[in-house]
Amino acid sequence: MGARLSANAVSAIFACRGRHMLEVRDLRLVQAIGEHGSLVRAARVLNTTQPALTRSLAALEAKLKGRLFERSPRGAIATDLGRAVLADAQEMLGRLERLDRYLAEVRGDQVRDLSIHAGAYLAETLAMTAAARMLPLYPRVRLRVNSVNWADVARGLHDREAPIGLVDRRGIEDDPGLEVEPLQPQPGVFVVRPGHPLTMQRGLSLPDILSYPMIFIGRVPTAVQAPMAVAREQARVRGTMHPAFPALVQESPTVALAAVRQSDAVAPMTLPLALPALQAGQVVALPWREPWVSLHPVVLRLRRRHLGEAEQAFLDLLRGVDREFEQAARDWCAAQGLSPDCG
Numbered sequence: 001m002g003a004r005l006s007a008n009a010v011s012a013i014f015a016c017r018g019r020h021m022l023e024v025r026d027l028r029l030v031q032a033i034g035e036h037g038s039l040v041r042a043a044r045v046l047n048t049t050q051p052a053l054t055r056s057l058a059a060l061e062a063k064l065k066g067r068l069f070e071r072s073p074r075g076a077i078a079t080d081l082g083r084a085v086l087a088d089a090q091e092m093l094g095r096l097e098r099l100d101r102y103l104a105e106v107r108g109d110q111v112r113d114l115s116i117h118a119g120a121y122l123a124e125t126l127a128m129t130a131a132a133r134m135l136p137l138y139p140r141v142r143l144r145v146n147s148v149n150w151a152d153v154a155r156g157l158h159d160r161e162a163p164i165g166l167v168d169r170r171g172i173e174d175d176p177g178l179e180v181e182p183l184q185p186q187p188g189v190f191v192v193r194p195g196h197p198l199t200m201q202r203g204l205s206l207p208d209i210l211s212y213p214m215i216f217i218g219r220v221p222t223a224v225q226a227p228m229a230v231a232r233e234q235a236r237v238r239g240t241m242h243p244a245f246p247a248l249v250q251e252s253p254t255v256a257l258a259a260v261r262q263s264d265a266v267a268p269m270t271l272p273l274a275l276p277a278l279q280a281g282q283v284v285a286l287p288w289r290e291p292w293v294s295l296h297p298v299v300l301r302l303r304r305r306h307l308g309e310a311e312q313a314f315l316d317l318l319r320g321v322d323r324e325f326e327q328a329a330r331d332w333c334a335a336q337g338l339s340p341d342c343g
Contacts, residue, residue: 213247
């Protein structure tokens, strides 16, 4: 059986002997299982229990007189019938979403929401700048830039909380249900207040930096946490380790940047966040950096989900902002005598 069905086959599946029609919730059930390959994850996305989802799937398969998914310890794998229903379910749900958007536009008095999920560093730079530039272009679109834990961005897309997500590539697992668009890497630096003792120290090392209180987000990606753990152990052996890490947990990098100016704390920052304060002389970048301090942004979208005009416009603006940030970072690095990646 092919991925797409003939008109007669579609009619046979969705008519089900005349009066038993599939409903939208049936389509969402099939789509969720197909996207996640697991009844457990699909149940979580649909906000139901696995036993309830299993019963609903069994009832749907009885209605269609065929199995939609083969269950195994590795998950749920679509059968030929399941793949055929999936293809049309995705198309129909996409049409319903487009119809909702069109009706809102036709009514004219409706303001629609566009939500963006992003990790904190990207929410306060790329996403916020693109959203601000979009305001005069789409007055009937209410933008919501949601700064969320980087580990929750993909889940928010699968739960249909947002059509677009921004996250560090190192913070997500391979997910066949997502399209991933890489953006330009953002060089990272440790910043301190002017006159901080570390600015006068020669041969600066990471254990030296971690001897001072650190302001950081609460959930640190493994790619960043691992080298910091090694350096903290080295500082402990030397007897210079600051006891609390992070010493101040703050999920907003912009707020953390302001706090650095009031103390001897250190904060890791990407250049798009730190550059205005660096250029104003409000903070200083320490002369120590490694590639893992940089951030590697990607745009996440659900695979095969149609994006409306507003979503496409946001992405176009986002790509433009990304290019501007890259050029600004290159210019700053060149002025400091550093390589383009600030290494």
